[in-house]
Amino acid sequence: MSATSPAPSRAPSSGRLGTVVRHHLFWPVAALVLLLAVNTVFRPSFLRVSILDGHLFGSPIDILRNCAPLMLVALGMTLVIATRGIDLSVGAVVAIAGAVALTYIARSPDPGSAGTALTAMGIALVLALALGTWNGFLVSVVGIQPIIATLILMTAGRGIAMLITQGQITTVTSAPFKTLGAGFWLGLPVATLVAFGVFALVAVLTRRTALGMLVEAVGINPSASRLAGVQARTIVWTVFALSGLFSGLAGLVLASNVMAADANNAGLFIELDAILAVVIGGTSLAGGKFSLSGTFVGVLIIATLSLTVTNLGISPLVTPLFKALVVAAVTLLQSPVMRRKLAERTRRVAPEPKVVAR
Amino acid sequence: MTTVAPRGRAARAQGPGGAPTRGRARGWRIDRRYLPVVGTLVVLALILVVGGARYDNFLSVGVLANLFINNSFLIVLAVGMTFVILTGGIDLSVGAVLALSSVTAAYLLNAGLPAGVVVPLVVLIGSVIGLLIGAMVHVFEVQPFIATLAGMFFARGLCFLIAPESIPITDETFVALAGWDTWVAGQWRVTSSVVIALVVVAVAFYLLHYTQFGRTVYAIGGGEASARLMGLPVTRTKVLVYVISGTCAGLGGLLFAMFSRSGYSLTGVAMELDAIAAVVIGGTILTGGTGFVLGSVLGALVLGLIQTIITFEGTLSSWWTKIVIGGLLLVFVVLQRLLAVRRT
């Protein structure tokens, strides 16, 4: 997690506190700490992590495990949003990937073997990649707005998943496949390790290569980027394909956690949670600058929020209400109007350096 | 230059055939604005022909009357969505607002409030949520997508807070209202929901085509900056379209409660997608500025007909509905795109 993107913000140094407050991760991290604090007050043992059978147990570990699928989906979503896009189809891809993998395992002669599990995962991931590529094709080649292009798959996708499972909730028993969602390695949930590993890999990839900068350039000004020779089309296509791939992986994690493929409910609303996580993390929906570390914190906030609601004894069904409040608070704080107001206040304190005209 | 002819690009883009435009004779071609709606009509006719050929009784009055009865709430949602999409926005909250409205109706009726109070109240709930969304979009410049997303979460959460379980509606007045029907021409059954839906359509048509507000909606879709510079009340109009969409969703919830005689928190999940699909298939262009409320009604009917066909087919499973709708969406969106490319 330390490998996530370096902070892109360059806050003017007006005292250490000012720098901290103005850091783009300040508010998200503060919200996360607040949530954890509320939980700890309510249940002092909340932050306790114990070792059982060589595995770590406790609420923090639950959060880390539960957030794995969302982490993967939000990762792809961040890149898509950075290019000015949005991917509404991720939930559908989650459902399709789970359906394909479990249906394959259920129909194979040897459901329990590692080979079957790996093949199933391979097929599901290739299909997810193909679906992402399809979205990318509609957006970058046909030129359809992302929200609409992915709406098509969002609408049809669950139908396709149902087609694969023939409307059944497919359940299987396959120990190797179960490892992905419910297993432990080095005391930590495998799902968490996979999600965080992929996350770190992408974070390194975007910041150690020029991918991050080119993605941002395309998101900030697509036509200028094209004229500068950036292969905008390829980049947009790539991020949609990646989003599909990561969603597929998330679908596998979800399916293996419950060992059932529910075409109707697997990954339901995950696209909204992912967008929410990205926005909370400070990446603007208008595209451009993105912050993977912000998304990381955003995902943790959402996972913690869900757990908090249960912890406080409120029906988990009411969770959306709290999410709504978080969305409202965060977007209002980040809204141009509020920013302008804040900027005005800082301007009065220390006037911006005059634009040098010469 | 006095006999200004449309420049080449415009002339090229207009296909041959169709009805002449108003005014002076300038050849036989469809005004390009009607082109997408014509596409919807063609699809509708195609489904009717195919259905009529394959199944007995498909083209019966009863089936068609039921089409309106079963889809009245979708028609109302699509009408509200049309306003929003015409301005270039999108409203993801309508499914959840519909659920909230129907759950509230059931809950309050169950608590003994008279239908005369409950009915306007639940519609008003939709308006208020729409107003909140509109305020977020325009006062705080939050993107419509996110603002309506917040509205969706908010409404859905409230639903569960009010009643996680399904509540049956037993209030006599309400049941009587829901059960009212009449036979037009002795054969065509029309229920109260259908009447309400048609009134909504008529009001929307009037608003869009015969009021300054409606024309401003189109102007904003054509170019918000232009509309602003033309001195039109852009901000007020943009808030109002979300209020209208919210109100329609509230009304849709009422119709749904009448339809199902109950209120349940999980109704209307993903129904915003159906509403958007109906609008798009109805020929409204998602970037705004072009489209007709009557097209959206046709779009809703197309969705209903697909459902009907799949029911008639019997062997086809219900999930085909979604796949077919997705396919139709694809076709229409790509067609829109092609039209847009030819225009420039």
Place this chain on the structure above:
Amino acid sequence: MTSSDAAGRPVVEMTGISIEFPGVKALDQVDLRLFAGEVHALMGENGAGKSTLIKALTGVYGIDSGEILVDGAPQRFSGPGEAQAAGVATVYQEVNLCENLTVAENIMLGNEPRRFGAIDWRATRRRAAEHLATMGLDIDPSSSLGSHSIAVQQLVAISRAMVVDAKVLVLDEPTSSLDADEVARLFTVVRGLRDRGVAILFVSHFIEQVYEISDRMTVLRNGARVGEFPTAEITRAELVSRMIGRTMEVLDDLQVRTEHTVDPAQGSTPFVRAVGLGRRGGVRPFDLEVYPGQVVGLAGLLGSGRTELARLLAGADRADSGSLELQGRPARLRNPRAAIGHRIAFSSEDRKGEGVVGDLTVRENIVLGLQADRGWLRRLPGKQVDEIVDRYVRALNIRPADPDALLRNLSGGNQQKVLLARWLATAPELLLLDEPTRGIDVGAKAEIQRLVADLAARGMAVLFISAELEEVLRLSHRVAVMRDREKVGELTNGPDVGVDDVVELIASGGDH
């Protein structure tokens, strides 16, 4: 200052108007008076504050200080609607109407006649037709606005302005995309309105048009008012020198430095040779050669096809006819990337839309082209980036000299220099510069001109596009003349070639 004896009280009197944007004083204590039945020209270079002043008058911007009197009554507009209600109507440069609506709706929107509360479409169309008729415009009010030419749309916009019986009509660069006939027609309408007692504020870059149509002018420079003059009493030379002010000497300086030496074209292979290259709807097939070390200027009015020509050479648009040779070998440019691969760099006229990546830093903007050329995998090493950035920031005198500043916070001139740096970093052999000096201050302008001359002297082929013919003549060895999306002629520059020769060529259309 002069002739305050004009007919009575002004319709509009703006006094001491100041507007400040973050960090920039856009208007500083500016006065403006408009009289009924007069055409008043607002003159000034790009960035002088003309559009800001117009937007203050039309309610788009609020003013920080000063007073606006319309018909003697103080006004504080908080939006275009209020200004229109007070009788101030505006037609903007990019026609701000809705192409998706009909002509009638565009004219009447917001003022439709009603019957029983509903819009009376029949009456709406009739009244729109009446307004069109007063413009001498015979078009179907029910036709869609988007199906008409820009010139017609312009007149429709004026019709709209007159629906509200405007006392004041602001025309912001109305002629920039019109041809001569269309301008003549527009002027007939403008004169008609003037004779009906409308006060007209006319903004244009075309000095001849200003002299043709205006009665009085106000000159702005750097956000301040230079003065108000009756058009008949100020010579063109005087006007120009007042518009650009003291900086005349800077440009004179430059002229000395770039004497037209021998055309380097002799005896070498052209870097680029286009034969019959064209694109439908863009520019008609043309022939063009640019040699290493040569500056070819492209002259012509806005919309004459200058930009379209450059875009074909840059791979920004694809040609659909003709052929292209680069360094003697046939080549096809499918996209800008391909052009960059052939060492062609294109700096677009649309700096904001197609050049500046505002939220990236100066550093990132400078290396963007180079990095894109290398592909995303092979990231430029940090040290090399620093070297390149440092070199160009210094060579081009980019201010502030902070590579970590966001590009959007730089002034227009410095943004332009950063974009030039982006292109120079890719080591181009052909540099296509489309209006590189537009809208930037005179100092930066002189620096860029000097740079172009230096680059050519060092062997680069340059295609230089500018609306300012003086600038084109100052820099180029040859001048290609464009008109109506067609290349109509070419002339070799020399000491005895002047602006008039180019103007004549444009006007005559190359004697076709």
